[in-house]
Amino acid sequence: MGDDRTDPAWGTFLELGGPADGPLHVRLSRALRAAVTGGRIASGSALPPSRALAADLGCSRWVVTEAYAQLVAEGYLEARSGSATRVRARAVPAPVTPEADVGTRWEPEFDMLPGIPDLRAFPRGRWADAVREATGALTWGELGYPDPAGLARLRQRLAAYLVRGRGASLEARQLVVCAGTLDAVRRLCRVLRTEGHTHMALEDPGWSRLSATVGAEGLVPVPVPVDGDGLRVDLLRRAPQVRSVIVAPAHQFPTGVVLAPARRGELVAWAREVDGLVLEDDYDAEFRYDRHPVGALQGMAPEHVALLGSVSKTLSPALRIGWAVTPPRWTEALGAEHVGGVPPPVIDQEAFARFLARGSYDRYLRAARLRYKRRRDHLMGELAASLPGFQVSGAAAGFHLLLSLTDCSAPTVVREAARRDVRLADLDAYRMARAEHHPTARAGDSLGARAVAAAGPALVLGYGNLADHAVPGAVRRLAQAIDTARRHDRRHVDAGRAGERAG
Structure with a gap:
C-alpha cells in the first residue's frame, strides 16, 4: 500500500455532465469536489498538473486552474509553490463503516486450527x-x-x-x-x-x-x-x-x-x-x-x-x-x-x-517432514505432562492430532480456550450427520449409528503453523481451559440433578 501523501489521483473518473449543467470550469469543480467528498480521491493525493488535466479533458488550461483555485478557496485542496496541488488533510470525511465490519479478523496468540502448514517456513x-x-x-x-x-x-x-x-x-x-x-x-x-x-x-x-x-x-x-x-x-x-x-x-x-x-x-x-x-x-x-x-x-x-x-x-x-x-x-x-x-x-x-x-x-518436503515430527513430539510431550491420562490419536502423519476429552464438552473447552487467546476446533464441527439420523443406519440396526457415536468429545489440534517456541504456552493455556470447562460442566450437571430432585 502506498503512502497516501504521494498516491496520484490522475486516473480518477470525473463525471462532468453536459453544457446544460453550466460552464466547464464549474462542472469540473463540482466533479472534483464530489470525488474528494466521496472518498474516491484520498487525503493527501496529488492531482495532475493543470496542463496535463487540460490535455486529457481537451479544454484550456484556464478551466483547470479556475477549478483548482475554487477548491483551494473552499478548503478541499492545497497548493504550494513548487509542489503538486493536493487534497488537503482531513478534507476527506472518514468512511462510515457498518457495525458488523468494524472489527478485524481475530488473530489469536496461539492458533491451533488444523489444515494450515508452517507458513513461516x-x-x-x-x-x-x-x-x-x-x-x-x-x-x-x-x-x-x-x-x-x-x-x-x-x-x-x-x-x-x-x-x-x-x-x-x-x-x-x-x-x-x-x-x-x-x-x-x-x-x-x-x-x-x-x-x-x-x-x-x-x-x-x-x-x-x-x-x-x-x-x-x-x-x-x-x-x-x-x-x-x-x-x-x-x-x-x-x-x-x-x-x-x-x-x-x-x-x-x-x-x-x-x-x-x-x-x-x-x-x-x-x-x-x-x-x-x-x-x-x-x-x-x-x-x-x-x-x-x-x-x-x-x-x-x-x-x-x-x-x-x-x-x-x-x-x-x-x-x-x-x-x-x-x-x-x-x-x-x-x-x-x-x-x-x-x-x-x-x-x-x-x-x-x-x-x-x-x-x-x-528438499522442502524432507525438511518440513523433520520439522513437523520434532514439533509433533514436542507437542505430545507437553500434552502428556500437562494433561496426563488424556488420549491422543491420529498423530502418525500430517500436522494435526486428536485429543479425546473426559468430563467436559468440547464446545465449552473451545469457548474457554478462546478467552485465553487460543483457537481450537471441535471434532463435532466436522460431522455431517448425527448418529440417530445417519443415512447408512438401517431401521432397527444401530451399526451405522454406533460407528458415528463411537468417538466421544474431542479436539482437533493443529500444529503445522504453531511456532516451536509457542508449544508450551499453547498447551498450558489449553490445560487451563480444560480445567475450567470441567468445573463449568460439573456445576451444570449438579444443577440439573438438583432440579430433577426438586421436581
Missing part, C-alpha cells in the same frame, strides 16, 4: 527466483489465455513426481492442473453429473467444505462413518445410489486414521463392482512419521481412482495450485473449458514446474 527466496525465471522464460504465446488442462511442462513434472513420490500410475496426459482440491472436486462433480451420477459419498467426520462443494454442484452428499480403520466400506455398500466417494486414505481428516490395507482392497473392489470412481484426497500424505508415506490408492486401481492433490498443505494455500489425475475416460472432459475450472496463473505454473525440476520441492 515458506521458501520465499527460492520461490521468488523461480517466479522471476519463469516470467523471463515463457514464450509470448504462453502468456496468453492458459490451456484449461494446465501448462504442459508442469503436467509432465507433476506426473513424474507423483509416480516417483506417491506411487501413482499415470501418464502426463491423465493429469489436469487445477486451482486446488476444491476446484478439482467441483470439476469432477460436473462431469459425473453428465454421466448420470446423483449422489456422492464422503467420510464422516470430514472436511466440511467438501460436502458443501458437492451439494453446490447438484449431487447429494451422503455421509459414511469412519472408524479406527478408516472409511466403513460395508456401510458404503448400503447406499446403492452412490457410485462415487471422496476419501483421504493416507491420513483421514480430521480423525487422522490411515485406511487399513483390508479396507483399501474393499474400497477398490466396491468401485469395480459399481463401475464407480473414488476421489482420493491426498492432502498431506507426504508427512508420515512412523514409516515411509503410504502409497497412493490410485496406484492400486488407476482405472477407478482419481488422485487429487495441491500445494496448500505443503507450501501455502496462497499459491492455489492443485492437480487431478483421473482415469483416461474422465480426463478430457475434466480439462474442457465448458466444465468451468480456472487453472492457476501460467507464471505460477511455470515457477512450480521449475521448483519440481530442480528438486527444490523434494
Whole structure:
C-alpha cells in the first residue's frame, strides 16, 4: 500500500455532465469536489498538473486552474509553490463503516486450527527466483489465455513426481492442473453429473467444505462413518445410489486414521463392482512419521481412482495450485473449458514446474517432514505432562492430532480456550450427520449409528503453523481451559440433578 501523501489521483473518473449543467470550469469543480467528498480521491493525493488535466479533458488550461483555485478557496485542496496541488488533510470525511465490519479478523496468540502448514517456513527466496525465471522464460504465446488442462511442462513434472513420490500410475496426459482440491472436486462433480451420477459419498467426520462443494454442484452428499480403520466400506455398500466417494486414505481428516490395507482392497473392489470412481484426497500424505508415506490408492486401481492433490498443505494455500489425475475416460472432459475450472496463473505454473525440476520441492518436503515430527513430539510431550491420562490419536502423519476429552464438552473447552487467546476446533464441527439420523443406519440396526457415536468429545489440534517456541504456552493455556470447562460442566450437571430432585 502506498503512502497516501504521494498516491496520484490522475486516473480518477470525473463525471462532468453536459453544457446544460453550466460552464466547464464549474462542472469540473463540482466533479472534483464530489470525488474528494466521496472518498474516491484520498487525503493527501496529488492531482495532475493543470496542463496535463487540460490535455486529457481537451479544454484550456484556464478551466483547470479556475477549478483548482475554487477548491483551494473552499478548503478541499492545497497548493504550494513548487509542489503538486493536493487534497488537503482531513478534507476527506472518514468512511462510515457498518457495525458488523468494524472489527478485524481475530488473530489469536496461539492458533491451533488444523489444515494450515508452517507458513513461516515458506521458501520465499527460492520461490521468488523461480517466479522471476519463469516470467523471463515463457514464450509470448504462453502468456496468453492458459490451456484449461494446465501448462504442459508442469503436467509432465507433476506426473513424474507423483509416480516417483506417491506411487501413482499415470501418464502426463491423465493429469489436469487445477486451482486446488476444491476446484478439482467441483470439476469432477460436473462431469459425473453428465454421466448420470446423483449422489456422492464422503467420510464422516470430514472436511466440511467438501460436502458443501458437492451439494453446490447438484449431487447429494451422503455421509459414511469412519472408524479406527478408516472409511466403513460395508456401510458404503448400503447406499446403492452412490457410485462415487471422496476419501483421504493416507491420513483421514480430521480423525487422522490411515485406511487399513483390508479396507483399501474393499474400497477398490466396491468401485469395480459399481463401475464407480473414488476421489482420493491426498492432502498431506507426504508427512508420515512412523514409516515411509503410504502409497497412493490410485496406484492400486488407476482405472477407478482419481488422485487429487495441491500445494496448500505443503507450501501455502496462497499459491492455489492443485492437480487431478483421473482415469483416461474422465480426463478430457475434466480439462474442457465448458466444465468451468480456472487453472492457476501460467507464471505460477511455470515457477512450480521449475521448483519440481530442480528438486527444490523434494528438499522442502524432507525438511518440513523433520520439522513437523520434532514439533509433533514436542507437542505430545507437553500434552502428556500437562494433561496426563488424556488420549491422543491420529498423530502418525500430517500436522494435526486428536485429543479425546473426559468430563467436559468440547464446545465449552473451545469457548474457554478462546478467552485465553487460543483457537481450537471441535471434532463435532466436522460431522455431517448425527448418529440417530445417519443415512447408512438401517431401521432397527444401530451399526451405522454406533460407528458415528463411537468417538466421544474431542479436539482437533493443529500444529503445522504453531511456532516451536509457542508449544508450551499453547498447551498450558489449553490445560487451563480444560480445567475450567470441567468445573463449568460439573456445576451444570449438579444443577440439573438438583432440579430433577426438586421436581
